[in-house]
Every structure is written in C-alpha cells, then in structure tokens.
Amino acid sequence: MKIKSVQLKNFKRFTDLRIENIPEETKLVLLIGTNGSGKSSVFDGFRYSTFVANSSAKNDAYLLKPETTKEYYRKQVEVTTECTIKIYHNEEIHRLEQYQLESLNPDAFDLRKKFIGRSSSRIIPKIINQADLAEINKDADAPALYIDNDTRFINDVFSYIQQINKALREPAFRGESANTFEIFQEFIAPLNSSLSTIFGDDTAISLKIVEFEDASPSKPAKLIFQKGNSKINYDLLSHGEKQVIILLLNFIVRKKQYEDAIIYIDEMDCHLNTSLQETLLKEIVEKWIPDSSQLWTASHALGFIDYARKTDNAVILDFDSLNFDAPQTIVPQSKEVLDVYDLAIPKSILSQLFSDKKIVFCENKNDEYYNLMGIDKTLFVGVKDSRDVFLQIKNDKTKFSLRDRDFLSDGEIQIIQGEYPNHRILKYYDFENYLYHPDNIAALGLAGFDKNEYQAEILRQKKAKVHYILPKVESARKTYEEFKTGLKPESTNSIVDDFVSDEFERFYKFFDMKEQFNRTSLAPFNLTTQRLASTNWFKSQIEQLLT
Template sequence: MRIKKIQLKQFKRFDDLTLDLGNEPRKIIALVGPNGCGKSSIFDAFEAKLKNFRNYGDEGNTFYSKALFYEDQQHISQSYSHNNSIIIEPSLITRKSFYIRTSYRFTSKLNVTQIKALPDMLSDRSEPISTIALDTRLESNYKRLIGNAQEQFEEGSQTYNQVKEALIGKINQILRSVLDIEISSLGNILKQKGQLYFKKGNTKDFPYSNLSSGEKEVVDIIIDLIIKVEKYTETVFCIDEPELHLNTSIQRKLLIEIEKLIPENCQLWIATHSIGFLRALQEELKDKSQVIDFSADDYFTGTKIINPIKPSRQNWQRIFNTALEDLTGLISPRKIIYCEGRDSPGRGGVERGMDAQVFNTVFAEKYHDVQFVSSGGNTELDQRSDIALAILTKVFSDIEILVLKDRDMASGRDTDEQARQLYLNNNPSNHRVLKRWEIENYLFDKEVLQKYCLSNELNFNEEKYDSEITDIINQHVKDNLSLIKNICGITTNVTPDIFKINLSKIITSDMNVYQELENCIFNRQ
C-alpha cells in the first residue's frame, strides 16, 4: 500500500489540510519541520483509522476533534467522526494498512520470566493507541523470538543453534552495519536470564540492560521491523522521530537499513528533523523518497495543500535550518561554478548576476550541492576563481571550483567550435565553455520559447522565428529581445533579466537545451 493523498478536516489543530503526493508516491515519505508543526498528527490520523478494526484503546474524541478540543460552541454539538474528518487515498483500509511506532519507546530493561501463547500480531494490545502513548512492544517481540525458536526446533529439521542463528543472523547483520554490537544469546528464561545478551569487541554476553540508550533504540527498531514485516504486508510503516538517542552517523546508517527491511509493496513514513536522516534522504535515498516540509507555512489555519518539495538547494537549506538553526551557514556547496555576470551581490549576499541566477534555477533540483556565482567578465573569472581555489580548498577539502565562460570569450571576435576545443585542451580541467555563443542562445531556443508560450497561453509564431533565428548556436540573439517578444505575442513591456529568468524556470531535464548545458558544464563536452 502506498498513500497518494490525505485530507484532514477539523482534525486536531488543522482546519483543512491536504497532503498530495501525486499519482506515483515514493516508498519513503519524510515529514520534516520544527516541534509542534503537526507532523505527529498525521500519524494520529492513521491511528484513528485503525479504530474501525479494533475495539480497545481510544484517546477520546476531544483528542482528535478540533472543535471539541477548543470547545467551539458553534460546533460543540456536532458529533466527531474520523471517517468524515480523515480521508485517505487509496480508500481501502484494512487492519494491516498501518503499523505505527511512537517516539515514546524507552524500554530500559528486559526481564521475562515465562513464555506462554501470544496473540496474533494483529491482535497484540501492546501497540500504542496514539503518538503520545508509550510503545512497549520490545518485550512481546522478545517473546516471539523465543517462541519462534522453540517452534522451529520442535519441528526437528534443525538444531537449536541452527534455528537461533537463522533468527538472529539477519538482526546481527544489520546491527553490525549500524553499530559495533551483535546478539550473542537469546537468554535462558529457566535460568532467570530472560533477556537478550550481546557481544562488543572482546566483551561477550553482556545483557540488554547494559546497552546505551542509543543502542537500545536501534535494537528495538530493527527487531520490531524484522518480526513485523512477515505479517504486515501492503502496509504503511510509520516511525515518529526514530532518531532519538542516536548520533548523526548512526541515524544515517539506520534509515538506510530500515528502508531495506520495508518491502517494496509497502511505504515508510517518518517524522524527523534529524541531520543524519536528512542527509540519507538527500543522498543515498533521494530517488526513493519524498519530503513534506511543514516549516514552509502555517498549515493549521484555513484550507492548505502540501506537496512534496523539489530537492533544490534552497529547499534543503531551509530544511537543514530546522535542524541546525544558525549553523546552517556551515553547509557549503560541494561545487562552486564561477560564471560571467554582475559580480557585486545584493543585500544579504543575494546573487544579482543574471547568468548565475539562470544556471542556479535550471540545475537547482538535480545539482542541489552546486552553487553558480557571477564574477564579472572574462578576465575577472580567471583571477577570482584562482583566488577562490587557493583559499576555499584549504578550508573545505572536498570543494570543487569550476570556471564557466561564454563562447564569446575572445573580446567580441567570433570563436567557433574548433576554437572552443582548443581553449579546453589548453586550459586546466576545471574550465568550461558554452557550446553556444552565450546564455541567451539557450534561453531563446525554439524549444524553450514554445514551452513558455504554451504555459502562458501565448501564440508562438514559429514561421517568424524560423525566418529570423536562422542559427541559434552562433547567432548574436542577446540584443533581439523585441523580436523575441513579438514572436511570443508579448505586447507589454518586460524587464529583460526577469524575463530571461522566467524562461529558465521552465527548462527541465527532459529538454535538449538542458542536456546540452549539462554536458557542457558538468561533463566538459
């Protein structure tokens, strides 16, 4: 099961909120934002839907209903119904549709004294009933491990040690990749050792109770998911703040392993503002995840729609700001590309160079760790990039600095493709040159202008374009803005730089113009 859309009406603190993930939702949905922004309320909505399938545990309508909670006298007489207040697509919900872990789950000790028949997992009452309820499932999970070992041993096809290794082998494989511990023994209830035992380095058979808080957190989550994924199929697994007690390195590794445990026909929802988890979402899991950013607006009041963010540098910087606050400035781009344009910044360091603004717009989503910076004309580019190389590479060891020039780099004299290749062959490998004369030769490409006209309901005059723009590669089109306006049917005045930046906003990775620019800049072709 993969959720496409959720609508919450008068639910908890929300008036009318819709989360729209599109027709092809991804496997991982990350809810990010500061404390109190409503992330956990999404899981409470899922939890409320499960009330249709179980007759125990209920926080009461005042916990879920906004009108009842705030005692709104105009609506106090209205009866609350989670079926009307919570609308989920797809709408077919079963007892296995949601599996939720709360952030309240600190099992400090295990002390099991007896084993008896356990209820079916779907009837297990140890699960929490809301995101503020305590999650105490570790003990029942331990009992299930022991029970499974006993059951398989009684079948007689394997020795007890073989059964034990099969049960804990997968757990240990993950523990070794995330931490430096592993389970050494399932304990022995008959000898009053009813808990898990571990080894770390040369230390063996120390009890679960001696693990650190972070180690317990990892063990708890991994065992829980390994046991539950066999039963919970077509399920949305929800974990509220899984980073508790964990440092950023472990957070990152843990999320990567959690994703591997979740079947492909399921979905993983996490509520987080952890640096480690955000890094995993930004890099290793970027193609499998969508991020819902609650920090961008007040989503409690009025009718609001949240869509997954585009993974641009600007969006990631805002999200990391939630986790790092004033330390966000320490997150530097991994690649700085100096290009031509106005070199003096605006207030607050805002980029004023048109070329840099265009490139940052075009490549923001795919190359979120790249920053284009305008640095004056052709000569200034070489000087300033050399200074930056000498200084920044000493401070940031993994930073890369490139120089990007227009093909009109010969002081107005014509330079053809042969001259371009000669320049590339006789200059350092961090130098790049556009295939076309300058940036306007890409922005005024027929492919771009047609798409712009279509999106703005303008009539594109293709016949006039073909007769006037005869060589988009080499023709000096920069000063032909009036002609371009006429071809696009624009009758009003336009500010040249703003118009060009708006053109750059519609250039996407499936367009030939994008691919040519990408090859010039990032592949040095």
C-alpha cells in the same frame, strides 16, 4: 499498499489539513517540522482512522468512550472530526468518530489491518516477564494513542527466542537434525548484518547478538550482545543502542505483517547521533521495508532529511511554520531547495560551521558533483534555482555563487559580475554543457570515441532545434532575478547571432545539453554524471570561474 492523500478535519491541531500528490512509487514519507508543528498528529490520524475494537487490545475502552474521543481528538468539541485516507487504486478509509462504529465501512477492514504504527515512546529499559504472544498476530499490543508507550519490544523478544527454539527443536520430533546454518541465516545474520551496517564493522565499537537465554518463572529472558571483548545484556546497553535493536527486532519478528502495509513510526532518530541517523534510515527503508509497503516517519534530524533529499522514492512534507487554524494543503517539498535543512542546520550558520571554506551556492543537486571535484577549501551548497542562487549572495559578499548561463549575453555577464563580483556565471548554458563538452568526454580516453564526429552531431541537432529554441529566448529572460535590480537587459541580437552560427564555441554557449541534446550516440559508453564530473578538464573549467 501506498497512500495517495490524507485529509484530517477538526482533528487535534488541524482545522482542515490535506496532504496531497504523494507519488505512487513513494516508499518513504518524511514529515519535518519543529516540535509541536503537528507531525505526530498525522500519525494519531492514522491510528484514529484504522482502529478496530478488539477485546484483547489494550486501552480499547478508553478509545471508544465518546467523551474521551471528543477531548483527545476534536479541535473544536462541538464539531465532528472527519478523517479520510485515500489509497492508490481507488481504495479509501473514511471515519467520522472513533466511537461511531456503525459509520465505518466494513469493506475497509482489510485496509485498516495494514496500518502499523509505533509511537516515539518505545524504549524498554529492561526485559521483563510480561509477554503475551497472542497479541502479535492481531497487532493488539499496539499503543492505543500516540501519547502512550509502545511496549511491543517485550513481545518481540519472547517471539524471537520462541521462533529460534522452535526451529531448533521441531526437527527432533521428525528424527532429523536441526539445520543450524539456516537458523543462523534467518534469525541471527539479518540482525547482526544491520547492526554492523548502522554501527560500523569495527568490532571494538559495533554490536552483534551472540547469545540468548530463555525466560524462567524466576527470571526474564535475556539478549546478550558482544561489544569489543565484552558481552553485554540488553538491559545495560545505551538508550541509542536500545532504540536501534527495538526497531530491528520488530521488523524481524513481524516481517509478514509489514508486507503490503503502511508503517508509521514517530521519531525513529530518538537518542541517535547525527552520524547514525542517515545510516539507520537507509538500512530500514532499503532492507526492512518491502517494496509493496510505505514508511511514514517524523523527524527534524539532519541525517533523516539528507537521506530523504537524496533518495528518489522518498518525499518530504514540511509542517514548519504553518497556521493550522486555517485550512492547509501540504504537498511534497522540492528536494532541490536547501530550506529543508533549516530545521537541523540553518543556512545562517553555514559560514560559522565552515569558516575555513569558501561557500559557493549553486543550482539544484549540482553541489553533489561539484563537491566531488575536491576543490581546495571550497564547499558547494545546492539551492532551488538561479533566482535563489543570486538571492543568497546579493547582500552577502562573504559567500559566492555559481549559476547557469542560460540566455545571458557576454556583455550582460560582464556587467552583472562587475556589480556583483561574488556572483559567478557559467560560460555555457548549463552544468550539463560542461559534462557533455567534446573536450570533457575526450579527457576520459574512451575507446571508440570520435571527438570530431560527436561535435558534428551536436551541430546537427542544434540546427534542427533553432526554430524551436529562439522564440523562447525573450520569455526565459523575463524571469532572471539579476534584471530586477536595476541592471538593464541588452538586446538579444548577439545571443541570436551566436546561436545560429555554426562556430562551435559560439552556439554551444546557448544550446541546452540537458534538455535539447539527444544522447543516443553516447549510449555505448555508459557515461554517468559522476564519471563526467571527475575529469581534470571539468575541474579546471570550474576552478577558473571561481578564481
């Protein structure tokens, strides 16, 4: 199940919030924003929209009292709240007031059961004897409100131990021996595997579960972990270690509930250092969230932002600095924009953090591949586009830039770099022109690659595109930020002359190898961007531009 859009009207912080354009393939939705920006209020909206009165649920009477609902949920007490969640394939959950049960669509019941939320207050300092396993199947141990503590872990521990005991003992009643390897593979190995991935496989500092003890009338159950040469009861672990174990055990015990579901977990990064943040989120998204489900989480942690930015099936929703007294629409943030990192590490302090390095702003995600080259004392930072690249260095001579050439003439490049010597411009149309340059591919030493044939194929395709590309030159140049500083554009005659030429190094400067070149002829070589960016030829070309 995947969410398509959300609307919250007169709900907590929001006058009228719309979240739209979430792609169907999205597996992770990351809400970012400063403290108090409204991220957790969205999760309250999920809980509000999907809560169903249940005699065994905690705090249900509190939720259903009209006066309490008005006080907690309504932004303006005299105006009714309204929440709508649209699910892909034309399904919808719509609720006006929590206590007006008659307003709920009975057909939406199955959808509502598939929303599973966890509040940020979920640390259980020690295991106690207060479990109620009947609550698990109904999710009746969920916090009613997102200001309440999430105490599910107690039930998870007892269920985990019960499941292992059942797997060990049931075969005895059939006159069989328990298959301890299968039990290990189902209950122990998944937890220890994730703990090793998150905390590392160094036995001196990593954790793994090695024992458990059943509860008795006089003492609670125990989970015993090994760390180095020590065996440590759960109660004695650090807050950060408990945070990870609480999350993982919940996924193990309730894995069936998480199928085809919307899972929303507030501040999963609580108490975690930066080095663990990305690893934890990656492990949960890629191992514990089924492909049929979607995880929503809120954070301003660097590791979470970095993972979401680099992951194709993740989107980032930015709640920062928005006036929710007015209607607002939030759509997925462009992940090429460096601004998504500002909450965790403002660009203004990049130079301070990397004072020993040359900071070079470049376009889109090219920084990932430029940094792979390992140019000494140089750090590449990706921003949205050539405009943002130029603006980063326009008034700051301490930083450098590297923008695509696009349709800039030789003369214009000379003038621009004379005025802004820290603003560097690629020799060729774009980043891909370097990757797919005949000399760069030849540098890989590929068996069966014919450089002359390949160069002739580029010329052939260029000739076929002349009539299509040339009319776009003038309009494309109108967007260049450099021309808004008083620098006068030259005639495009030299660009046209170069592009229509059959001389390779003349036309190749303006032939877009990213969008205009059909790479079918290169398919047998299984070339990747990472491999193409690893050659000495590529590195030498970029180094020349930066010296």
